[in-house]
Amino acid sequence: MTEPHRSGCPINLTLELLGDRWSLIVIRDIIFGNRRYFRELLTQSEEGIASNILADRLKRFVENGLLTRTDDPDHRQKALYSLTEPAIQLVPLLAQIGAWGRRYTPATHELSVRAQLLEEGGPKLWAAFMQELRSIHLGAPSKGRSVIATLQSAFERAVGESARPKARQ
Amino acid sequence: MTEPHRSGCPINLTLELLGDRWSLIVIRDIIFGNRRYFRELLTQSEEGIASNILADRLKRFVENGLLTRTDDPDHRQKALYSLTEPAIQLVPLLAQIGAWGRRYTPATHELSVRAQLLEEGGPKLWAAFMQELRSIHLGAPSKGRSVIATLQSAFERAVGESARPKARQ
DNA sequence: ACAACCAGTTGCAATATGCAATCACATGGG
DNA sequence: CCCATGTGATTGCATATTGCAACTGGTTGT
DSSP states (O other), rough: OOOOOOOOOHHHHHHHOSSSSSSHHHHHHHHHOOSHHHHHHSSSSTTTOOHHHHHHHHHHHHHHSEEEEEEEEEEEEEEEEEEOHHHHHHHHHHHHHHHHHHHSOOOOOOHHHHHHHHEEEEEHHHHHHHHHHHHHHHHOHHHHEEEHHHHHHHHHHGGGGOOOOOOOO | OOOOOOOOOHHHHHHHHOSSSSSSHHHHHHHHHHHHHHEEEHOOTTTTTOHHHHHHHHHHHHTTTTEEEEEETTTEEEEEEEOOOHHHHHHHHHHHHHHHHHHHHHOOOOHHHHHHHHHHHHHHHHHHHHHHHHHTOOOEEEEEEHHHHHHHHHHHHHHGGGOOOOOOO
């Protein structure tokens, strides 16, 4: 067996898996946008991901254990993507990326609301949010959905109908 | 003026800047490996970055305000790269990436030591480390260098002379 | 003078990405 | 049944990025 990795450094290995322009965009939309179907991820993407790139990333994530793919019971053709625990553990990472981007990139105010809430909430909010993701994607028990509701409604209010997704097929 | 960005989302904008296989590797080596010269970054890179990629990234980082480039006073030909505050603020992000990679990628034990120390130290250690980076790269006052010393020596001990960099020119 | 070293640049093949068109299959309505 | 629509992709092709070796123009040390 040959070693396909550039090095065994944890930062490097994470970059080999997620270090490109689209991977974390897809994860972000599943986690914070609650998108679970190919078509949702394709057409409701703020950045306009191409269908072949999306297909490739979803396939790679399933192969690497970040997502699971199951058939939708109501629609045989539809595939439902669910987060695994490793993917849920990316929440702190995405929160840090969002916090950094909010300070040091020309992010628009409306799209920064979500990052700001996550930053102000801190690790406690992240943990509550992750627990709710577990209840949605892994079937874990939950006590409420206040965090999801807060983040979702803040995001929807900020973006709302004004966002014109650049859908393609 | 046309808008060159895919969206104003802070996560997206951060990915447009740092979302590739090499950018954070270079930042990591400057921050944790204390490498400040082109040749150091090129030949002491664990992953073996190519010289044109390194040149491109350094140039982009200077353009985007993540690094500053100054001439070495002792050596006219040598260029010294220094971290700016935005780059120093990437420490928490790199710590999260390392922590995730340590759990969910096949990272080698020796290269995970640094990530483990950062994870166990938490935000307090990050802040102390960042303050020391400011004293080194920005000339800020400092009270000591225990954090750098700890991280550096742990890393050097783990990698030591065993690391054979794949240098190219 | 001369070898060694410095920060890059150049040329070129291989690979990855972006994008539109297309595919096979499933569902729903008449 | 027939056909429009929606599904998760795949294909072809142009462009962009990467990997790699060779090379450049200048500097330093002896």
